[in-house]
Amino acid sequence: MTDSGEGMDQMNWENLHVTVAGLGVSGVPAAKVLHGLGAVVTVVDGGDGPRQQAQAEELRALGVTVRLGDGDSLPDETDLIVTAPGWPPYSPLFQVAEKLDIPIWGDVELAWRLRRPHPATGEPAPWLAITGTNGKTTTVRMLASILTAAGRRTAAVGNVGVSVLEAVLAEEPYDVLAVELSSYQLHWAPSVHPYSAVVLNIAPDHLDWHGSMEAYAADKGRIYEGNVVACVYNVADPATEELVREAEVEEGCRAVGFTLGAPALAQLGVVDGLLVDRAFIPDRRHAAAELASVEDVQPSAPHNIADALAAAALARAYGVEPRAVRDGLRAFRPDAHRIAFVAEVDGVAYVDDSKATNPHAAAASLAAYESVVWIAGGLAKGAEMDGLVAAAAPRLRAAVLMGADRAVIRAALDAHAPHLPVFELPDGVVGAAAMEAVVNAASGFAEPGDTVLLAPACASMDMFTNYGERGDLFAAAVHAL
Template identity: 55%
Template sequence: MTSLTCVAGLGVSGTAVARALAERGERVVVVEAVEGERQLAAAGELAGLGVETLFGATEPPAGITRLVTTGWAPHHPMIAAALAAGVEVIGEVELAWRLRPAQAAPWLALTGTNGKTTAVRMLTAILLAAGRKAVAVGNVGLPVVRAVAEPYDALAVELSSFQLHWSSTLAPHAAAVLNLAPDHLDWHGSMEEYAAAKARIYERAGTVIYNADDPEAARLAAPYPGAVGFTLRVPRSGQLGVVEDLLVDRAFVDDPVEAAEELATLADVRPFAPHNVANALAAAALARSLGVPSEAVRRGLRDFVPDPHRLSHVDRIGEVDYIDDSKATNPHAAAAALASYRSIVWVAGGQLKGADVDELVREAAPRLRGVVLLGVDRGRIAEAVARHAPNVPVVDIADRETGAMERVVAEAARLASPGDTVLLSPSGASLDMFANYPARGEAFARAVRELRLRREHDR
């Protein structure tokens, strides 16, 4: 009898995995906790391929020889039971790597606590500008298990710590770590385990690329001789960096000791912020490892269209800018946003996922002019503000309804003076109040638009 694979979850990736395996003639069973309309529809489609879906199963199906998870944690009862029974557990990305055909497209992989999606989309834009058939996959865009079956020239692969935890044989052409800060500790159990998952991206990589300005990223790359760093400072030999207003390469050139090649200017990076320049340098390094010319790097960065909710300028009302950075779902991401503006009314709160905000608030304190808090863990941020910025006014919005965002924006506008920036950079996840972080950002933008209408009506 052929082996039986269990797929955990009927999301986009889980459905793609089940379909790919079934189309290869393998026996597949899917387990799914939620019996919703979307899940039932997906199960119906898979049934036509001979795939059975078990809703509400609490134990691994009998007879399985492999379990493919799409993000479930090691302590999930289903996963723990499978591991205890000696069943191999892998992730969708690991499966995709094993299924890729001969002469498959090289993988340019990146990970990090923040900036992954921006960097991987920048990378894709650069590859396309170079005339390469490329696509963003992994934790963004097309499921990898589908992409490996297509004739691409390169895959720009965004990898989360969850995906890397369940990967063991990946060998990307080049791999980059953008940064590393505490996140998802509830999933991994500790910072050490989180960092160990991120470090897996380097284990079999052809070229190791790291953020030389980030101590933890540099630590992960330290065991690999010849690793290529990127920095916001003037680059040393073997690095990419910034010279005045230029992004330059001193790694992927004929003479890294004596020569440097101009790649782009700071004006080519959008939206401009220090952490986004780092993203651009990481994307450039990955592309250059594949031989992409410098003119394609510049053209790709210029062609890149930033995703919504990442330092998106919503409006300017009464000489106050309103910025939507709802994607900042952890303190490290919020720190990058807070460092980008000089005088801030900060809108923050949500689910901190076990992360500490003390250092974030201490660093940002000199730039804070006011703080408006919402969400389940707002009290922890309020305590940090009281310690490090006791003279900064704080407004606590206890309302947990999504309509609370109108109050949030009204209070932020009251605290703001001409020249200030009202910055939604929550530092926490959104699921305590919103469907996802885009919904949170859209609620903020709607409230800002309503503020403008009220101001114009009152004139």
């Protein structure tokens, strides 16, 4: 069976044989929805642990077939595969499917095909979509806050918040959706065409999954396909503008940039401490509309301001008034572990940015402070640290390193900041004991006016359950001071 691109959303799901690849937060809802539509659903998952067993029992009780411990074999008579986003394209299951010309969708693609008309407009709720290496979750939540301030029924969905399937099938329909999409999800979403979209930034990440930087960027760029009003790009990251140039969009769709400097024509930017719009006003050649002040964005770190401008651009593309942008940004509060102030102790600020799990995110965090004692390290996932350290070196008072790949950061510090004081946590210390040790070491280096910043530039799983636990233990160690 071939994928006609637009036809399967109108198809008769009754008795269609659908294989769902993977359980988890996307696979289980997809299986339930497909079963409810009348499809013959088989779920395959390579795991066979307690979590998978519990999820399998829940689905089997509904009449769904579940095969655990075997994620490679394609069930007989499969007409369509719906995959969890984490399954890479080179999985054996997909290689077999491609030879048989069986379409492969992600849960986002399934949700797009199942959208329902809004009773007030007769059209499905438009999607304002966000991707990028860093900043997606903050931006999508800012956007949802702005849309809410404008009186729209909305939700932050996709890779965050409400599941996109749940949102499109909600009994009370949404007016518009703020949709966060990862590169994984975009790879498996061939027909998703957002109303407007933004790529916040592009930096090396997930290259083992995508195979190359070019493939990773191309999947990010899919978010611009079919845009109706605006393709929003980051002026400071030319790769995002290049993706706009390559996209096939609806006639009349415009490229709109955002910048931390004064905006040129068709851009949003910052002038005298104000966020302003020169893209969505009638006299944009000679004037700019005030949207908000820098102080309306908390914390007012540069990357947070950039995220606010991107969210504002998407909201303005949808027709939101400037006042709602201001009110939405004022109401927004960032999620935990994203450049979150923890406490001030003896004149030293302690900030938790445990979510900075790659060098690009850590660079944005470090740029927000003048004098930093930097806590870093963990699993580098093959990333290089030289560019990060070279740029941050003038701001560093000292560094406290931990984790399996701390030597990668130490080597970069030796090359670019050879006289910087450095403490390295020995191997074998993990969890609360590890964080207590690194916070105590950092406090010993810090002077009044400094910021002790947890921005690890690495993943956490070598020493902690996840980045959330890492941040929580950092906060606990700071409060213990």
